Amino acid sequence: MNKxxxxxxxxxxxxxxxxxxxxxxIRAAAILLAVIFSGLITMLLTGENPLKIYVTIxxxxxxxxxxVWVLLQNTAILLMVALAVTPAFRMRCWNLGGDGQxxxxxxxxxxxxxxxxxxLPGWLLIVVMLAASVVAGAVWAVIPAWFKARFNTNExxxxxxxxxxxxQIVAFFIVVWEVPKGAGQIGIINQISKAGWLPQxxxxxxxxxxxxxxxxxxxxxxxxxxxxxxxxxxxVGESERTARYVGIKVxxxxxxxxxxxxxxxxxxxxxxxxxxxxxxxxxxxxGRGFTAVMVSWMxxxxxxxxxxxxxxxxxxxxxxxxxxxxFGLSASFGDILTGIILFFIIGSEFxxxxxxxxxxxxxxxxxx
Amino acid sequence: xxxxxxxxxxxxxxxxxxxxGSTGETLTExxxxxxxxxxGIMYVGAISGVIGSFFxxxxxxxxxxxTVLIPLLCSMTGSLLMGLLYCFLTVTLRANQNVTGxxxxxxxxxIGNFFGGSLIKLANSAVPVIVLSKTSAYFSATPAGGATDWxxxxxxxxxxxxxxxxxxxxxASYILNHTRIGLHLxxxxxxxxxxxxxxxxxxRYKYVSTCIGSVIAGLGGLYYIMDxxxxxxxxxxxxxxxxxxxxxxxxxxxxxxxxxxxxxxxxGLYILNVYIPTGTNLAIKxxxxxxxxxxxxxxxxxxxxxxxxxxxxxxxxxxxxxREER
Numbered sequence: 001m002n003k004x005x006x007x008x009x010x011x012x013x014x015x016x017x018x019x020x021x022x023x024x025x026i027r028a029a030a031i032l033l034a035v036i037f038s039g040l041i042t043m044l045l046t047g048e049n050p051l052k053i054y055v056t057i058x059x060x061x062x063x064x065x066x067x068v069w070v071l072l073q074n075t076a077i078l079l080m081v082a083l084a085v086t087p088a089f090r091m092r093c094w095n096l097g098g099d100g101q102x103x104x105x106x107x108x109x110x111x112x113x114x115x116x117x118x119x120l121p122g123w124l125l126i127v128v129m130l131a132a133s134v135v136a137g138a139v140w141a142v143i144p145a146w147f148k149a150r151f152n153t154n155e156x157x158x159x160x161x162x163x164x165x166x167x168q169i170v171a172f173f174i175v176v177w178e179v180p181k182g183a184g185q186i187g188i189i190n191q192i193s194k195a196g197w198l199p200q201x202x203x204x205x206x207x208x209x210x211x212x213x214x215x216x217x218x219x220x221x222x223x224x225x226x227x228x229x230x231x232x233x234x235x236v237g238e239s240e241r242t243a244r245y246v247g248i249k250v251x252x253x254x255x256x257x258x259x260x261x262x263x264x265x266x267x268x269x270x271x272x273x274x275x276x277x278x279x280x281x282x283x284x285x286x287g288r289g290f291t292a293v294m295v296s297w298m299x300x301x302x303x304x305x306x307x308x309x310x311x312x313x314x315x316x317x318x319x320x321x322x323x324x325x326x327f328g329l330s331a332s333f334g335d336i337l338t339g340i341i342l343f344f345i346i347g348s349e350f351x352x353x354x355x356x357x358x359x360x361x362x363x364x365x366x367x368x
Numbered sequence: 369x370x371x372x373x374x375x376x377x378x379x380x381x382x383x384x385x386x387x388x389g390s391t392g393e394t395l396t397e398x399x400x401x402x403x404x405x406x407x408g409i410m411y412v413g414a415i416s417g418v419i420g421s422f423f424x425x426x427x428x429x430x431x432x433x434x435t436v437l438i439p440l441l442c443s444m445t446g447s448l449l450m451g452l453l454y455c456f457l458t459v460t461l462r463a464n465q466n467v468t469g470x471x472x473x474x475x476x477x478x479i480g481n482f483f484g485g486s487l488i489k490l491a492n493s494a495v496p497v498i499v500l501s502k503t504s505a506y507f508s509a510t511p512a513g514g515a516t517d518w519x520x521x522x523x524x525x526x527x528x529x530x531x532x533x534x535x536x537x538x539x540a541s542y543i544l545n546h547t548r549i550g551l552h553l554x555x556x557x558x559x560x561x562x563x564x565x566x567x568x569x570x571x572r573y574k575y576v577s578t579c580i581g582s583v584i585a586g587l588g589g590l591y592y593i594m595d596x597x598x599x600x601x602x603x604x605x606x607x608x609x610x611x612x613x614x615x616x617x618x619x620x621x622x623x624x625x626x627x628x629x630x631x632x633x634x635x636g637l638y639i640l641n642v643y644i645p646t647g648t649n650l651a652i653k654x655x656x657x658x659x660x661x662x663x664x665x666x667x668x669x670x671x672x673x674x675x676x677x678x679x680x681x682x683x684x685x686x687x688x689x690x691r692e693e694r
Binding site: 045094152157160162171174176291297333336339347 | 402457462474479481482483485486603612658661668685
């Protein structure tokens with residue numbers, strides 16, 4: 001009865017590599033399934049015709065010119081943060097501190113705008129802001145990186161904690177700078193003089209951010225794939241021992257790469273504070289540091305693909321809120337939809353990396 | 369000077385949700401799963417209990433036993449499902465644990481705030497806000513009754529879930545350190561390859577410990593709503609306590625007994641700003657709120673610098689296990 005050599009029903013093996021069209025096919029199927037599933041959930045909750053729900057989701061992002069701009073702006077910022085965390089991820093250094101680094105950059109920007117707003121000429125102020133935000137973000141990332149490189153401190157947990165330290169420091173300065181006293185918020189900085197506001201390019205105040213994001217996407221792609229630094233990052237990510245063996249100074253690469261990550265996050269902070277919001281709050285990041293992790297991972301750390309993945313997530317969350325507001329429900333519905341699509345995509349990766357072999361016909365086995 | 373007899377019970381009450389979260393996460397991490405979905409799971413644990421209790425209170429809540437049992441079971445089911453989802457993705461499908469955990473947190477917090485904000489509308493109920501006073505009365509009933517001596521205030525002024533949290537932490541510590549199951553679990557977390565070769569089912573241990581861990585963490589959310597918040601749901605009120613619970617795991621160097629005191633300490637640090645006289649300087653209060661995180665970072669750094677073997681995270685923490693991979 002109990003045969004010793006019974007073959008398991010399912011046997012999982014690792015795939016070599018799949019042709020790109022099959023990988024794409026699996027991903028597309030996952031997204032399609034997720035969309036159908038989200039539609040079903042929405043239908044159950046609202047009792048509305050699913051087609052109408054999809055139309056509403058679409059309208060949430062493309063309904064008006066303003067909405068399209070908001071969609072592009074959110075995509076651009078999310079993309080910037082995703083680009084920022086990507087180099088670290090490529091070397092398997094889990095920088096979950098995007099939020100903290102953005103806040104550090106944003107805080108530095110706001111500090112320059114408030115303290116130097118009436119002292120420096122416009123262009124010089126922006127240069128100072130740029131330098132300050134990049135340095136602040138970089139410092140916030142280098143602290144955990146240095147400990148990671150020197151003592152192998154767990155960077156996932158360290159960067160995570162740095163987020164909340166940054167949040168409280170920002171909260172501290174918000175109370176210091178609040179206008180009027182006791183309001184608990186800073187309000188629009190330099191509303192009249194507009195000192196330190198990034199210039200508007202073209203028809204929308206959001207266009208500049210979109211252009212910057214596009215430029216950085218290309219730069220990051222080149223950096224990761226065609227530069228010596230990018231190559232070193234890839235080697236360290238693949239195997240630290242190999243890297244040491246071939247004479248790469250792993251410690252230096254870790255610190256340098258995290259510095260780059262932090263600097264870019266700081267820049268994203270600048271874009272948020274000086275480019276669009278013109279104020280500073282503790283929730284200005286909107287959890288983008290975490291969302292960016294998923295954007296980057298879904299794109300397999302490929303900057304070009306990240307354009308699509310960040311777009312997808314922003315699109316869904318806008319659509320979800322639109323559906324929710326249409327039915328008088330909570331706007332957090334967008335988060336649920338985002339979660340569902342992420343689960344499907346995360347699950348689909350398995351079928352790209354592994355192959356599932358079912359046991360051959362049972363009759364053959366009995367003959368053994 | 370701080371009035372300690374007034375301060376300590378407040379700190380403990382703040383610490384209890386963190387204790388649930390950190391005990392759950394410690395069990396989970398001991399199996400090698402770094403579940404960053406804990407904040408989401410705690411939201412789901414809270415809202416599932418709220419949903420169960422909401423409908424039962426709508427029906428009049430006739431039986432005291434069911435008034436307690438229904439939210440409890442709903443909460444546990446909700447967080448169990450989240451735990452299963454995490455396990456399915458990370459253990460069976462070997463997905464990246466960080467990404468899965470973060471997705472779970474987005475999803476869980478979304479579920480919590482969505483149902484918290486929409487439950488009344490979805491249920492076509494006449495009440496304006498979710499106030500579960502009947503259920504909360506049972507959950508926050510204290511053994512001290514109305515006694516006001518210092519002993520009752522320090523030790524007997526908590527709802528039953530608070531005592532449960534301490535007992536669960538002690539039990540978790542006993543199981544981890546003094547039973548065969550605990551030994552196997554630690555082996556799975558330290559080196560799944562070795563455990564597998566020794567005939568321990570890595571998959572089963574990871575599933576069971578992560579799911580139990582999720583259920584425990586979810587109770588923290590339930591405690592927060594039913595006892596601390598007196599049955600009132602408000603969006604995002606639970607805040608970043610889930611992340612603080614993860615910090616606590618590091619702070620207590622993966623020891624649930626240490627976690628009991630650490631959670632009360634964190635609870636104290638969390639509300640210290642209310643008790644420390646700062647005069648008119650409100651800004652300083654914000655810096656006091658930073659303390660739990662700074663302390664955690666210090667512990668993280670110190671343990672890694674000293675590099676003592678017994679204080680390290682489980683060696684395979686965060687890594688998926690695939691038998692055929694070298």
